[in-house]
Every structure is written in C-alpha cells, then in structure tokens.
Amino acid sequence: MTLGSRIKKARETAEKTQEDIAAHFAISREAISLWENDTTRPKSDRLSALARFLNVSLDWLLEGGGASPVGAGIKAWSPEDIPCERVTFGAESPLLLDRGEELAGFTIAYQTYGTLNKDRSNAVLVCHALTGDQFVAGTNPVTGKPGWWDIMIGPGKIVDTNRFFVICPNVLGGCMGSTGPRTINAATGKPWGLDFPVITIADMVRAQARVVDHLGIEKLFMVIGGSMGGMQVLEWASRYPEKVFCAVPVATAAQHSAQNIAFYEVGRQSIMADPEWCQGKYLEEGRRPQRGLSVARMAAHITYLSEVALQHKFGRRLQDRDAVTFGFDADFQVESYLRHQGSTFVDRFDANAYLYITRAMDYFDMAARHEGVLAEAFRDTPVRFCIISFTSDWHYPTAESRRIVQALNAVAANVSFAEIDSDKGHDAFLLDEPEFHKVLGGFINGAAKHRGLAVS
Amino acid sequence: MMREHNRMLTRVDLQLVAGMIDPGSRVLDVGSGDGTLLDHLVNEKKVDGRGLEISTAGVNACVSAGLSVIQGNADTDLAAYPDQAFDYVILSQTLQTMHAPREALTQLLRIGRRAIVSFPNFGHWRVRLNLLVRGRMPYNETLPHEWYDTPNIHLCTIRDFIVLCDELGITIERSIALDAAGNQRRIRTGLFMANLLGEQAVFLLRRH
Numbered sequence: 050m051t052l053g054s055r056i057k058k059a060r061e062t063a064e065k066t067q068e069d070i071a072a073h074f075a076i077s078r079e080a081i082s083l084w085e086n087d088t089t090r091p092k093s094d095r096l097s098a099l100a101r102f103l104n105v106s107l108d109w110l111l112e113g114g115g116a117s118p119v120g121a122g123i124k125a126w127s128p129e130d131i132p133c134e135r136v137t138f139g140a141e142s143p144l145l146l147d148r149g150e151e152l153a154g155f156t157i158a159y160q161t162y163g164t165l166n167k168d169r170s171n172a173v174l175v176c177h178a179l180t181g182d183q184f185v186a187g188t189n190p191v192t193g194k195p196g197w198w199d200i201m202i203g204p205g206k207i208v209d210t211n212r213f214f215v216i217c218p219n220v221l222g223g224c225m226g227s228t229g230p231r232t233i234n235a236a237t238g239k240p241w242g243l244d245f246p247v248i249t250i251a252d253m254v255r256a257q258a259r260v261v262d263h264l265g266i267e268k269l270f271m272v273i274g275g276s277m278g279g280m281q282v283l284e285w286a287s288r289y290p291e292k293v294f295c296a297v298p299v300a301t302a303a304q305h306s307a308q309n310i311a312f313y314e315v316g317r318q319s320i321m322a323d324p325e326w327c328q329g330k331y332l333e334e335g336r337r338p339q340r341g342l343s344v345a346r347m348a349a350h351i352t353y354l355s356e357v358a359l360q361h362k363f364g365r366r367l368q369d370r371d372a373v374t375f376g377f378d379a380d381f382q383v384e385s386y387l388r389h390q391g392s393t394f395v396d397r398f399d400a401n402a403y404l405y406i407t408r409a410m411d412y413f414d415m416a417a418r419h420e421g422v423l424a425e426a427f428r429d430t431p432v433r434f435c436i437i438s439f440t441s442d443w444h445y446p447t448a449e450s451r452r453i454v455q456a457l458n459a460v461a462a463n464v465s466f467a468e469i470d471s472d473k474g475h476d477a478f479l480l481d482e483p484e485f486h487k488v489l490g491g492f493i494n495g496a497a498k499h500r501g502l503a504v505s
Numbered sequence: 506m507m508r509e510h511n512r513m514l515t516r517v518d519l520q521l522v523a524g525m526i527d528p529g530s531r532v533l534d535v536g537s538g539d540g541t542l543l544d545h546l547v548n549e550k551k552v553d554g555r556g557l558e559i560s561t562a563g564v565n566a567c568v569s570a571g572l573s574v575i576q577g578n579a580d581t582d583l584a585a586y587p588d589q590a591f592d593y594v595i596l597s598q599t600l601q602t603m604h605a606p607r608e609a610l611t612q613l614l615r616i617g618r619r620a621i622v623s624f625p626n627f628g629h630w631r632v633r634l635n636l637l638v639r640g641r642m643p644y645n646e647t648l649p650h651e652w653y654d655t656p657n658i659h660l661c662t663i664r665d666f667i668v669l670c671d672e673l674g675i676t677i678e679r680s681i682a683l684d685a686a687g688n689q690r691r692i693r694t695g696l697f698m699a700n701l702l703g704e705q706a707v708f709l710l711r712r713h
Binding site (some may be wrong): 177395433435436451454455458459460461463464467468469470484487488490491492493495496498 | 528553555561564565568570571572573574575576577582585586587590591631
C-alpha cells in the first residue's frame with residue numbers, strides 16, 4: 050500500500066470525507082485528493098496531525114507497519130489478546146493491597162528468556178519502567194520494534210540469556226496483559242476503569258513474587274530494573290531479602306520527589322481534561338483520550354532527556370521549512386519530535402493505566418514505612434547491591450541514588466555505586482552506554498562467582 | 506572479567522598493608538583507586554571487602570572487576586558507616602589528600618576495629634635537604650607533583666603523625682617506614698632515623 054492509499058483507507062474507516070480533512074487543515078479539498086493519489090505528499094509535520102485526526106498511528110500511516118492499523122485502538126487491542134505467557138491467581142488466593150483491601154483474582158502477563166538451570170539458581174527478574182512492558186528482549190510483538198532493553202538482554206549480551214533465565218512481568222495495573230484498569234472486571238463484565246483499586250509499587254512487587262513462586266524459584270539470582278523498575282528492585286530487596294541474591298536499581302530513587310509528582314500530575318490532568326476520557330469510562334463509550342495521553346507523554350518525555358541532549362539533537366532547527374510560519378504548526382524539529390513521541394505512545398498505552406502507574410510512583414516512599422529512616426528498610430540485608438546513576442539525569446538525579454547508598458552504608462550492606470558520565474539524561478539507562486554496560490557486566494560476573502554460577 | 510594479572514602486588518607498601526590483614530576479615534578500603542589492593546585482598550586473603558573511591562574512573566574499574574566499591578568522598582561519606590562495622594579500615598596513600606585528616610582518623614577508628622594508614626613521609630632527608638639547599642618544594646617519585654597541582658594538601662612527617670595519634674588517644678600497634686630501596690625500618694625503635702630515611706610509612710592503629 051502507498052501512503053496515499055493508507056490515507057484514503059484511514060479516512061474511510063474514520064468515516065470522514067476529503068472535505069473534513071481539508072476543513073481541519075484549512076486547505077483545499079483538491080490537496081487531499083492529490084495526497085490520496087500519491088501525486089503530492091503531506092508535509093512531514095502535517096502527517097502526525099493527520100494521523101491524529103484520522104485516529105491512526107504515524108508509524109502505520111508512514112510505513113503500514115506497527116501496532117495499530119486503522120481503528121485498532123479501541124477494540125482490537127485488548128490486553129487478553131497480547132501474545133505472551135500469563136498466570137492467573139484465583140479468588141482463593143487474593144492479593145492484599147497496601148490500601149487495605151484484597152484483589153480477588155488477578156492475572157500477571159510475563160515473558161521469559163533462556164533456560165532455568167537444574168538448581169533453579171540462575172533466574173533474573175527484570176522490572177520494567179512506567180511505559181515499559183514484559184517484552185524486554187527480542188522483538189515486541191505488539192509494536193514490531195526491539196524489546197525495550199534488547200541492547201542489554203539476550204544471548205551473549207550483558208544479561209546473557211545463555212547463562213541466565215530472565216523473567217519480565219508486566220506490572221499489576223499495566224495494560225499489556227496483567228490485570229489493570231483496561232482488563233475486564235469479572236464482577237461486572239466491564240473494563241475495570243476507575244473501579245480498579247489504586248495500587249502501589251509494593252503491590253506490584255507482591256504480585257511479581259507470586260509469579261516467581263509459581264515458577265518454582267526460591268531465590269532469584271538478580272532483580273534489576275531502571276526508573277520505576279528500580280523502585281521495584283528496592284522494594285524486592287527490602288521486602289524479600291531472602292529471595293534476592295543481588296539487586297541492581299538503576300537511575301531511580303527511594304521516594305518520588307515533589308518535582309516528579311508535579312510532572313506526573315501534569316500528565317494526569319492532561320488525560321482527565323480530555324473530553325474523550327469520559328470520566329475514565331472511555332472503553333465502554335468506544336472513545337479514546339488520545340490527545341490527553343499524548344500530551345502527558347510529551348511532558349514526561351522532556352524529563353527523560355537532558356537540556357544538552359535536546360540542544361544537541363534539535364537545537365532551534367526548523368522542521369522541513371526555511372522560516373517560521375507565524376502559526377502554531379510544528380515549526381521546530383523538537384516540536385515535531387515530541388508530537389511524534391506523543392502520537393506513537395497512544396497506540397500502545399492505556400490512559401487509565403497511565404494514571405494508576407504514575408500514582409503508584411508518586412506514593413513510593415520507602416523511608417516512610419520505617420519512621421523516615423531509609424536504612425531501616427535494609428537492616429541486616431544479605432543482598433549485594435549495585436546502584437547506578439547518570440550524570441545528566443534530572444528525573445532521578447545522582448543525589449537520589451546517593452541517598453540509597455548512604456542508607457545501605459549505614460547498615461554496612463554490600464554495595465557498589467557508580468555514577469556514569471552521560472549527556473543523554475534519564476533515558477541513558479535504555480541506551481548504548483558502554484561504560485554503564487561494562488560496569489554492570491563486571492558486577493554481574495562478580496556476583497555470579499559468589500553465587501557459584503559459571504563466570505562467562 | 507576479573508583481572509588475573511593484578512593479583513600480585515608489586516608495590517611494597519601495598520604488600521606491607523596486605524600483610525597486616527587477617528584472612529577472612531571485613532575490610533573497607535578508603536580511596537581504593539583502581540582496586541589493586543582490594544582485588545588482592547578479596548581474592549588472595551578472602552576478605553569481605555568494600556571500597557570507597559572519589560574518581561569515576563577508579564570506581565568503574567573496581568565495579569567492572571566485580572569489587573564492591575562506591576563512588577564517594579572520604580571527607581564527607583565516612584560518617585554514613587556504622588560503628589565497628591569492619592575489622593580493618595585502610596587509608597592507603599590518601600590521608601594527605603583529605604581536607605580533614607584529623608577527623609578522618611577518628612572516623613576510621615569508629616568504623617573499624619583497626620585502621621591501617623599509609624602516607625608519604627615529609628620528613629625524609631631528601632625533602633629536608635631540598636628545602637634547605639635548593640629552597641624548593643619536593644618533587645620526586647613519592648611526591649610526583651608540582652606544588653601548584655598536587656592533590657597532597659595535608660602532608661606530614663612520621664613524627665607529626667605519631668603526635669596526632671597521641672593527641673587522639675590512638676594506639677599504634679605496628680609502624681614501619683619504607684626507605685627508597687623498599688627496605689623496612691621499625692619506627693618504634695628508631696624514630697629519628699626512620700623519619701629521616703623513610704620515604705613512606707605504614708601504621709596499624711587501634712583505639713585505646
């Protein structure tokens with residue numbers, strides 16, 4: 050299919066006329082006709098606006114690939130259909146949540162890579178970040194893109210799946226198959242929506258512990274994760290020290306700062322201000338709060354980068370034009386980039402899940418459970434820790450990691466801590482950072498030796 | 506990869522430090538550098554070893570070698586460690602770079618049952634002669650920096666250090682000076698000559 054034919058198909062599925070599009074962009078109907086004949090092409094910044102207007106992803110419009118063919122968003126993508134492993138815990142073994150009630154009956158979707166050894170001692174639990182999922186390595190079957198930590202995890206990689214058995218669960222409250230606001234509430238037969246209980250990082254970890262038990266693993270060799278994944282790692286080490294040999298929290302914090310709560314509040318308000326959100330009942334109403342979720346993603350995405358990275362990548366460069374247009378199109382490349390980030394995000398993420406998961410992060414405060422003394426969360430811990438931060442990360446700055454290190458020192462824990470020099474901001478933990486990978490690889494080998502696992 | 510080639514200590518002062526440590530003990534190496542000493546202690550003496558190092562390059566080298574080392578500043582970060590958490594706390598060739606060496610010594614013996622401290626001796630005859638005859642700050646193998654770019658901001662002589670230990674009520678269990686050829690001299694029995702001929706000194710300390 051050509052770009053023109055995809056525009057036409059998307060337009061027809063969205064039940065719009067050429068006139069509708071023309072009116073939306075204040076251009077002539079003929080221009081739309083020329084696009085559909087492949088005589089001309091929409092300008093690139095207009096393409097993302099067109100994708101949004103027609104309810105399709107930009108990736109699909111441009112390449113025909115990716116997750117969301119026309120109209121897929123609402124019906125076709127249901128968490129129950131995601132191809133992965135899953136385990137369901139029945140009402141007879143409910144999950145006691147931090148808020149004091151029980152979640153009776155829940156499913157956790159997960160992926161595994163590699164093989165569990167005979168001693169069951171080579172298991173690695175990977176915890177994903179806010180917008181991550183269980184597809185940590187290989188190809189993500191939903192987006193068609195590489196797994197979010199494919200650079201790190203796989204055969205012969207830093208976390209070598211020839212040596213380790215890697216488990217990556219989708220968090221409780223997520224939208225990739227685990228029970229959350231997007232899944233069906235058995236009691237009502239409708240999507241949970243805002244009836245889903247507000248959960249915490251500890252609740253996510255309790256659910257993961259059930260999965261680990263289900264797999265017959267008594268002690269994990271390692272629990273590793275970045276950002277919100279790092280919070281889960283800290284929670285694992287604190288809550289189940291006997292089940293964790295070593296813990297690697299990367300680019301994270303033991304509590305959400307006021308600044309982080311503030312940014313995520315902007316995101317939530319943006320979603321809830323979208324009329325398509327329908328007080329959280331958009332699934333039942335057959336609608337999608339795409340604009341709200343897209344803006345939430347755009348705001349959050351800025352915090353994942355650094356000023357240097359933004360300046361280096363975009364500067365004040367203009368998007369496919371020689372001069373500013375004295376309008377509100379995406380004149381600047383950075384605007385176009387953010388809009389693209391926003392519009393592709395809505396195809397793979399659920400707005401209510403975004404509300405719940407960001408809330409869980411805001412509520413995260415490990416010291417609070419121990420009368421404000423973080424060290425008490427790790428008293429007498431046998432776990433070996435490796436804490437890693439990045440110099441240009443202002444989302445979870447090094448000072449946050451240092452607080453964790455000091456708390457661990459205060460209980461004489463076995464801890465390594467390295468700050469990696471990078472200008473890529475918070476996102477550095479996902480990217481090709483050779484020094485980070487070298488340090489982590491060394492730590493894993495050292496720990497594996499102490500655990501009696503073969504060193505590569 | 507563990508660095509096999511680093512296991513053998515070539516530096517005499519490090520051999521001396523390592524020789525003071527009982528196998529299997531808990532050790533904190535403050536200013537662990539690239540991890541040469543710590544790697545030796547962990548792998549040859551089977552100690553439960555930790556390190557604190559200020560330079561990113563040093564820390565990354567240590568952690569990459571599988572050592573438990575954290576990036577931090579000894580002047581500020583020692584306070585976070587609990588009392589008597591280690592059998593030995595090592596401060597090897599680092600004391601003279603610290604902003605507050607007196608406080609550091611107190612911290613070392615709060616955190617550890619014993620401390621091992623090594624430093625370059627500013628009382629060495631060449632330093633004295635250099636100042637006396639040439640009127641210049643020392644510049645040699647042990648003190649390989651010009652006065653304007655040296656990290657050594659609190660140099661002392663062996664005698665100065667003994668006086669400080671006395672003031673702080675610290676007991677010196679062993680004290681050895683190393684001369685230019687790497688020969689050992691007992692400080693206790695010959696302080697004057699040790700302070701004149703020792704290029705470096707290694708002290709094993711404990712609280713009264």
